[in-house]
Amino acid sequence: MSLLQRLSFNQMTADPWSLEQTVHNCSTSGIPYIGIWRHKLGGDTKKASAMIRRKGLRVSSLCRGGWFSAPTAEERRKRVADNRLAVEEAALLGAPVLVIVSGPANGQTLEDARATVLDGLLAILPDAEKAGVTLGIEPLHPMYAAERSVVVTLRQANDLADQLSSSAAGVIVDVFHVWWDPEVMQQIERARGRIAGFHVSDWPVPLPGILMGRAMMGDGVIALRKLRQAVDATGYDGPIEVEIFNEEIWKSADDGLLERIQQRFLAHV
Amino acid sequence: MSLLQRLSFNQMTADPWSLEQTVHNCSTSGIPYIGIWRHKLGGDTKKASAMIRRKGLRVSSLCRGGWFSAPTAEERRKRVADNRLAVEEAALLGAPVLVIVSGPANGQTLEDARATVLDGLLAILPDAEKAGVTLGIEPLHPMYAAERSVVVTLRQANDLADQLSSSAAGVIVDVFHVWWDPEVMQQIERARGRIAGFHVSDWPVPLPGILMGRAMMGDGVIALRKLRQAVDATGYDGPIEVEIFNEEIWKSADDGLLERIQQRFLAHV
Numbered sequence: 001m002s003l004l005q006r007l008s009f010n011q012m013t014a015d016p017w018s019l020e021q022t023v024h025n026c027s028t029s030g031i032p033y034i035g036i037w038r039h040k041l042g043g044d045t046k047k048a049s050a051m052i053r054r055k056g057l058r059v060s061s062l063c064r065g066g067w068f069s070a071p072t073a074e075e076r077r078k079r080v081a082d083n084r085l086a087v088e089e090a091a092l093l094g095a096p097v098l099v100i101v102s103g104p105a106n107g108q109t110l111e112d113a114r115a116t117v118l119d120g121l122l123a124i125l126p127d128a129e130k131a132g133v134t135l136g137i138e139p140l141h142p143m144y145a146a147e148r149s150v151v152v153t154l155r156q157a158n159d160l161a162d163q164l165s166s167s168a169a170g171v172i173v174d175v176f177h178v179w180w181d182p183e184v185m186q187q188i189e190r191a192r193g194r195i196a197g198f199h200v201s202d203w204p205v206p207l208p209g210i211l212m213g214r215a216m217m218g219d220g221v222i223a224l225r226k227l228r229q230a231v232d233a234t235g236y237d238g239p240i241e242v243e244i245f246n247e248e249i250w251k252s253a254d255d256g257l258l259e260r261i262q263q264r265f266l267a268h269v
Numbered sequence: 270m271s272l273l274q275r276l277s278f279n280q281m282t283a284d285p286w287s288l289e290q291t292v293h294n295c296s297t298s299g300i301p302y303i304g305i306w307r308h309k310l311g312g313d314t315k316k317a318s319a320m321i322r323r324k325g326l327r328v329s330s331l332c333r334g335g336w337f338s339a340p341t342a343e344e345r346r347k348r349v350a351d352n353r354l355a356v357e358e359a360a361l362l363g364a365p366v367l368v369i370v371s372g373p374a375n376g377q378t379l380e381d382a383r384a385t386v387l388d389g390l391l392a393i394l395p396d397a398e399k400a401g402v403t404l405g406i407e408p409l410h411p412m413y414a415a416e417r418s419v420v421v422t423l424r425q426a427n428d429l430a431d432q433l434s435s436s437a438a439g440v441i442v443d444v445f446h447v448w449w450d451p452e453v454m455q456q457i458e459r460a461r462g463r464i465a466g467f468h469v470s471d472w473p474v475p476l477p478g479i480l481m482g483r484a485m486m487g488d489g490v491i492a493l494r495k496l497r498q499a500v501d502a503t504g505y506d507g508p509i510e511v512e513i514f515n516e517e518i519w520k521s522a523d524d525g526l527l528e529r530i531q532q533r534f535l536a537h538v
Contacts, residue, residue, distance in 0.1 A: 142411045207412070210475075223379070
């Protein structure tokens with residue numbers, strides 16, 4: 001089987017495209033999977049799901065649930081309710097995974113915020129189990145600790161998954177977020193059986209920005225193949241999402257982006 | 270004793286100032302310590318040392334040695350030779366600590382680059398021991414892994430210090446680099462007896478940039494006092510360096526910067 005059969009196109013890699021365009025382009029290019037963002041669903045998940053299915057694509061994951069670390073109990077309840085909705089949406093889309101980005105400290109201490117993440121995950125776990133959707137806990141790079149995620153290492157994600165102790169609790173390995181970690185190989189091995197997704201992009205030197213700095217595979221320093229082989233060695237053989245936030249790529253998306261991705265994917269991942 | 274008696278002004282916090290200006294201003298403001306950068310010494314370390322002493326200041330550390338992770342053996346030898354020179358300069362300045370920034374992967378794998386860091390440290394350790402200068406291994410934030418330092422966690426710095434097993438091997442705790450780490454408290458405790466320096470600044474939200482994004486203490490989200498108390502609890506009672514890279518602060522340095530730092534230091538550290 002060609003590795004291309006595992007390629008998933010995360011739709012934020014071409015933000016200017018509508019969902020319809022993205023699905024059409026992936027279908028035309030023979031890309032089998034798509035990674036979906038909730039804010040791109042246009043309010044009608046059933047309709048979006050039917051359209052994706054009609055084009056023969058499968059959804060690798062829905063992005064994103066989480067953001068549990070709100071400072072007030074009321075806000076935390078709202079976040080949990082929204083996560084339940086996200087689980088339903090994932091199920092409607094046939095997405096096996098809801099990607100969980102934990103959220104920032106939000107005025108709390110890191111310890112308190114981290115405790116609210118576990119609480120939030122425990123609250124929605126029964127919904128995920130019932131819906132057959134895996135909660136994919138994604139550690140973000142430590143440079144996002146203040147603004148996006150108090151979960152910043154794969155060790156933490158594994159610890160959380162241990163505490164949830166459910167087949168509906170998994171972890172996401174995104175190379176951009178974890179490549180620097182001296183423990184990454186041992187934590188990938190520790191994640192055996194619970195890897196719910198593998199995301200690729202690259203880390204360019206110099207990094208042009210914090211949010212929009214990701215590069216195309218091969219344009220950076222991440223040992224992509226080594227990490228992919230480590231993930232595969234745990235038995236993971238599911239989709240590999242290409243998720244690149246980069247305005248230059250957005251601007252030139254209409255100029256053969258998907259073919260470029262397929263080439264780079266084969267050459268570097 | 271007031272905490273102000275432990276304040277050290279790292280001279281890069283006011284890059285536009287010459288060494289003479291910085292020493293004069295610190296002396297006038299009653300700041301007892303200064304953190305020195307090698308490229309600011311102007312080629313005559315003895316003269317600089319005498320001038321600093323004349324003004325009654327003490328040098329808390331010399332920045333920086335390290336950068337061991339060169340891709341060729343010849344280049345690595347040059348780096349080691351330069352580090353020996355840095356140890357001598359630290360001794361001449363009466364600086365008890367040479368800050369070690371390990372260097373980036375530089376085209377090598379992270380594992381190989383990390384091995385060259387240990388080799389480099391082992392090579393210069395006898396010089397440091399003889400000179401009475403502690404090698405302060407400073408982990409940098411993981412966002413610098415590609416460009417500045419393959420040592421990115423306090424755990425790694427502690428591991429290296431364990432391997433060196435010498436009273437001349439210490440670690441530097443810089444809050445900007447380690448605050449996000451779920452293990453930071455336990456690794457600070459593990460560093461008991463080998464903490465060679467404590468550096469403060471803050472992490473603003475949003476972070477305006479990768480290199481120049483640091484903020485004045487109190488203008489960010491780092492739990493400064495908690496970290497300082499954890500460091501103190503290990504028995505460290507040495508200087509606390511204020512090291513902020515921020516162009517806005519550089520531009521307004523002449524407008525009461527040292528008094529502002531003293532106020533913020535007392536209020537937040």
